Amino acid sequence: AQSVTQLGSHVSVSEGALVLLRCNYSSSVPPYLFWYVQYPNQGLQLLLKYTSAATLVKGINGFEAEFKKSETSFHLTKPSAHMSDAAEYFCAVKTQGGSARQLTFGSGTQLTVLP
Amino acid sequence: ETGVTQTPRHLVMGMTNKKSLKCEQHLGHNAMYWYKQSAKKPLELMFVYSLEERVENNSVPSRFSPECPNSSHLFLHLHTLQPEDSALYLCASSLNPAGQGYTEAFFGQGTRLTVV
Numbered sequence: 248a249q250s251v252t253q254l255g256s257h258v259s260v261s262e263g264a265l266v267l268l269r270c271n272y273s274s275s276v277p278p279y280l281f282w283y284v285q286y287p288n289q290g291l292q293l294l295l296k297y298t299s300a301a302t303l304v305k306g307i308n309g310f311e312a313e314f315k316k317s318e319t320s321f322h323l324t325k326p327s328a329h330m331s332d333a334a335e336y337f338c339a340v341k342t343q344g345g346s347a348r349q350l351t352f353g354s355g356t357q358l359t360v361l362p
Numbered sequence: 363e364t365g366v367t368q369t370p371r372h373l374v375m376g377m378t379n380k381k382s383l384k385c386e387q388h389l390g391h392n393a394m395y396w397y398k399q400s401a402k403k404p405l406e407l408m409f410v411y412s413l414e415e416r417v418e419n420n421s422v423p424s425r426f427s428p429e430c431p432n433s434s435h436l437f438l439h440l441h442t443l444q445p446e447d448s449a450l451y452l453c454a455s456s457l458n459p460a461g462q463g464y465t466e467a468f469f470g471q472g473t474r475l476t477v478v
Contacts, residue, residue, distance in 0.1 A: 281466055290366070290452055290469035337405070350467060352405040 249274040251340050253353035261361045266310075266325040268356045270338035273319065280321040281339040282312055285355075291337060297321060308332070333360045365389065368453050368470035376478055377443060383473045385436040385453030393458050394436040395467065396428060399450040411436060412458060443477045450474050 254269040272278060279298050283291040295306025302314045308331075312323045321338060338353040366387045375381050387394065396408040410418035411430040425447075427439040436453055454467040 283469075288472075288474065290368075290471040291454075291467075292469070293466050296466050350407070354404045 249278065249340050249342055249351050251338050251351055251353035253336075253338050253356050255356055256354065257357045257359065259359040259361060260328045262330055263327050266323070266328045266332065266358065268323040268336050268338075268358065270312075270321045270323065270353060271319055272321060272338070272340045274340055274342055276342045279341045280312075280314060281341075281350075282306065282310070282321075282323050283337045283339065283352075284308075285335045285337065287334075294323070294336075328358075328360045330360050330362065333358055366453060366455055366468050366470035368451075368473050370473060371471065372474045372476075374476045374478060375440070375443065377445075379443075380439070380441040382440065383438040383451055383453075383475075385438075385470055387434055387436075387453075387455040387468070389455060389457075389468060391455035391457045391468070392433055393456050394430060394433075395454040395456075396436065396438050397452040397454065399452055399472070401449075405452070409438075440475075443475075445477050448475055448477045 250273045252271045258268060260266055277299060281296045282294040284294050285291050294310050295304045295312055297304050297314045305311045310323055310325045312321050314321050335355045335357050337355045339350055341350045369384045373381060393412045395410050398406045398408055407420050408422045409416060409428045425442050429437040450472045452472045453470040456467045457465045
């Protein structure tokens with residue numbers, strides 16, 4: 248079985264400050280890992296993905312995440328927050344080689360950016 | 363038109379109504395999904411279709427009935443819903459070559475359903 252835990256359902260940062268959204272996963276086999284972003288009344292948009300290549304993954308909008316096997320973590324970071332980054336962020340895990348259905352989402356973290 | 367398109371974007375229906383949600387993908391994917399997103403809850407996977415066959419039904423009540431007539435279209439037929447079924451319903455698609463490997467799921471913008 249696999250699971251995802253996102254620490255902190257709400258995170259607030261000032262504009263220009265570092266963004267750090269935490270994700271820890273549990274998987275018995277090597278995982279694929281994803282971060283998605285959801286703006287109000289929109290669907291989910293892929294930010295970045297880890298598929299067992301480089302452990303540091305760069306995504307869209309200046310976000311990046313680092314896969315740390317020893318810590319079973321895949322935290323999302325951005326050096327400088329922008330007002331447009333305010334949204335909900337979801338971490339997701341899928342076991343490699345698994346069937347289409349085995350994608351598990353975390354509960355989400357709402358990011359607020361303060362002026 | 364590209365990506366995953368869902369219609370309608372908003373739907374209000376009474377508990378005795380019958381309605382359908384539509385999803386269309388133009389990405390050449392071979393798997394399609396319905397998710398339910400309720401306030402304060404994680405995304406719930408409802409149904410998965412792979413190569414037009416339903417491969418998963420996560421204990422969804424029978425008042426929700428999916429249909430996948432081809433690899434590009436997915437429907438969710440609704441009847442005699444309850445107020446607790448009010449939520450954002452998201453459709454997604456992905457490419458799963460020969461059942462192995464995986465590409466990321468692409469999501470539609472969702473249908474905001476309100477049951478009154």
